[in-house]
Amino acid sequence: MLKVENLHASVGDKEILRGINLEVKAGEVHAIMGPNGSGKSTLASVLAGNEKFTVTAGSVEYMGEDLMTLSIEERSRKGLFLGFQYPVEIPGVTMANFMKLAVNEHRKAKGLAPLTAAEYLRLMREKSAIVELDSKLTARSVNEGFSGGEKKKNEIFQMAMLDPKLAILDETDSGLDIDALRIVATGVTRLKREDNATVVITHYQRLLDYIVPDYVHVLYKGRIIYTGDKSLALKLEKEGYDWLINDYKEE
Amino acid sequence: MRRISFDTQPIGAAVVGTGRWTLSEATPSRVTIEAGAEVELIIENQPAKLQLTLERDARLRVVHVITEAGVHSSLGVNLRENAECRVAQVITAATESGVEVSLAGSGASFELGGVFLLSGDQRCGVRVDVRHDVSDCRSRTLYKGVASGSARGEFSGIVYVAPDAQRTDSEQLSRNITMADAHIATRPQLEIYADDVRCSHGATVGQLDDQAVLYMRQRGLSLEMAKRLQIEGFVSDVVLHAPIAECCETLVEILHEKLQSL
Ligand SMILES: Nc1ncnc2c1ncn2[C@@H]1O[C@H](COP(=O)(O)OP(=O)(O)OP(=O)(O)O)[C@@H](O)[C@H]1O
Ligand SMILES: [Mg+2]
Numbered sequence: 001m002l003k004v005e006n007l008h009a010s011v012g013d014k015e016i017l018r019g020i021n022l023e024v025k026a027g028e029v030h031a032i033m034g035p036n037g038s039g040k041s042t043l044a045s046v047l048a049g050n051e052k053f054t055v056t057a058g059s060v061e062y063m064g065e066d067l068m069t070l071s072i073e074e075r076s077r078k079g080l081f082l083g084f085q086y087p088v089e090i091p092g093v094t095m096a097n098f099m100k101l102a103v104n105e106h107r108k109a110k111g112l113a114p115l116t117a118a119e120y121l122r123l124m125r126e127k128s129a130i131v132e133l134d135s136k137l138t139a140r141s142v143n144e145g146f147s148g149g150e151k152k153k154n155e156i157f158q159m160a161m162l163d164p165k166l167a168i169l170d171e172t173d174s175g176l177d178i179d180a181l182r183i184v185a186t187g188v189t190r191l192k193r194e195d196n197a198t199v200v201i202t203h204y205q206r207l208l209d210y211i212v213p214d215y216v217h218v219l220y221k222g223r224i225i226y227t228g229d230k231s232l233a234l235k236l237e238k239e240g241y242d243w244l245i246n247d248y249k250e251e
Numbered sequence: 252m253r254r255i256s257f258d259t260q261p262i263g264a265a266v267v268g269t270g271r272w273t274l275s276e277a278t279p280s281r282v283t284i285e286a287g288a289e290v291e292l293i294i295e296n297q298p299a300k301l302q303l304t305l306e307r308d309a310r311l312r313v314v315h316v317i318t319e320a321g322v323h324s325s326l327g328v329n330l331r332e333n334a335e336c337r338v339a340q341v342i343t344a345a346t347e348s349g350v351e352v353s354l355a356g357s358g359a360s361f362e363l364g365g366v367f368l369l370s371g372d373q374r375c376g377v378r379v380d381v382r383h384d385v386s387d388c389r390s391r392t393l394y395k396g397v398a399s400g401s402a403r404g405e406f407s408g409i410v411y412v413a414p415d416a417q418r419t420d421s422e423q424l425s426r427n428i429t430m431a432d433a434h435i436a437t438r439p440q441l442e443i444y445a446d447d448v449r450c451s452h453g454a455t456v457g458q459l460d461d462q463a464v465l466y467m468r469q470r471g472l473s474l475e476m477a478k479r480l481q482i483e484g485f486v487s488d489v490v491l492h493a494p495i496a497e498c499c500e501t502l503v504e505i506l507h508e509k510l511q512s513l
Contacts, residue, residue, distance in 0.1 A: 048469055049469075050465060071468075071474075072465065072468040072469055073468045073469075073471055073472060073473050073474070076468070076469055076470055076471040077471045081469075082469050084466065084469075087466070088460070088462045088463045088465075088466040089463070090460075090463045090466070090467070090480075090481060090484055091484055091485065092483070092484025092485055092486070092487040092488060093480055093481070093483070093484035093487075097480075098467070098470070098480070099470075101472055101476065101480065102467075102470040102471045102472060105471040105472055105473070105476075106471050109471075141484065158470060162470065162471070
């Protein structure tokens with residue numbers, strides 16, 4: 001589904017990604033961990049198509065296509081979803097209205113007719129139940145005045161609405177209380193299928209109790225320096241990153 | 252609501268009671284709204300030079316729309332004791348518009364929500380003067396401007412508080428978004444001669460929020476859609492709170508249509 005090879009990306013003349021290799025297949029869950037500032041969000045942004053970053057080398061293949069030739073919105077419509085580490089507020093634009101446009105753009109790209117008002121309401125009701133999202137929130141402006149936890153739930157709600165092939169969730173577990181974490185994580189698990197894949201970026205192993213990863217990668221200074229199974233997350237939680245990154249510190 | 256109409260005598264003055272009227276060429280230039288009356292006034296692309304007086308406890312709700320170039324207007328509102336006036340103004344064309352308000356009776360209240368949305372090489376100037384001449388009055392002005400292309404917009408607002416106008420409660424806010432080579436100048440002014448007042452004013456000129464555009468595109472909206480939606484959101488509060496509820500939908504449509512040309 002996704003094949004990243006030797007990906008380098010910079011902002012200005014600062015190189016942030018320095019040779020990423022990553023392959024994600026349908027049905028898999030990957031976790032990406034790593035210390036603050038190691039480039040996790042940057043990787044997610046580059047995959048989503050954020051033009052702030054310049055890809056200087058390497059290639060990314062997504063569903064058999066060269067991902068880097070597609071615009072942000074084309075990537076989205078082809079099923080790539082990014083759950084933002086910091087969801088953005090859009091004053092005056094209701095969640096319901098925003099998602100209606102988004103869902104219909106996705107449908108248009110697939111050659112489908114827009115949903116009728118009734119169909120849309122039904123879809124919204126069904127999907128908001130997955131993350132126990134208060135239905136009042138969909139009548140409010142996008143993320144405006146949402147609590148930290150509500151914002152993260154709202155990301156998963158949008159993911160459910162758009163039914164992506166590849167979801168990259170950037171710290172969707174940060175700032176959640178125990179209940180919200182369970183709800184969000186269960187939501188993600190319920191959206192899991194054989195024909196889609198999930199990449200979760202996280203600092204905490206507790207998320208991985210719910211969303212069991214097939215692979216855990218450690219990103220450090222713009223490279224994936226280690227890949228293991230879910231036991232790696234446990235080890236990192238206990239021992240930190242030092243044992244792994246010592247070799248790289250001098251660079 | 253009862254329809255108010257006038258003889259085809261545009262000169263002189265008239266007194267009206269409760270009802271709704273749509274401004275036309277036949278409207279006299281000076282209209283007094285009777286004490287306690289409730290009047291709705293709709294002005295659509297009608298050049299106006301209108302002086303309104305609200306007698307005590309009168310209520311006036313105005314929806315003012317300018318979508319055609321060159322339709323200039325000046326609106327004067329004089330409020331007596333406990334009178335209340337609420338205005339929504341939506342401008343999508345090149346025009347000069349002025350609103351002059353005098354709060355001349357204790358307890359009077361004035362509210363204006365305005366939007367101008369300019370594209371191409373349109374020029375638009377909006378002036379709002381609010382005079383607090385007596386004590387215990389309230390005024391609110393929120394004006395939002397959006398300009399794209401090489402359009403030029405200007406907002407100038409003055410709040411004047413007379414020495415005797417104690418306990419004045421006034422807010423004036425001008426918020427603007429510019430795109431491309433467009434430019435908006437905003438000049439909010441406060442002139443306060445009383446000491447026991449609550450007055451605030453503010454003005455901002457900014458750009459579209461790139462992060463929000465990115466966010467919307469990540470969900471599948473095109474760049475153009477994302478920009479338009481953001482602007483629609485930016486101005487939405489003004490139209491959704493328009494004082495004549497039945498006009499809200501039309502105002503939303505006017506803005507929506509204009510946005511397609513940005
Ligand atoms: N626009 C930018 N301009 C300059 N530097 C940037 C920019 N965006 C990211 N960086 C830098 O790139 C590095 C990687 O940032 P990134 O946000 O990808 O880290 P992260 O692994 O997601 O960290 P965290 O765990 O704190 O979320 C950091 O040093 C950051 O300061
Ligand atoms: Mg990050």
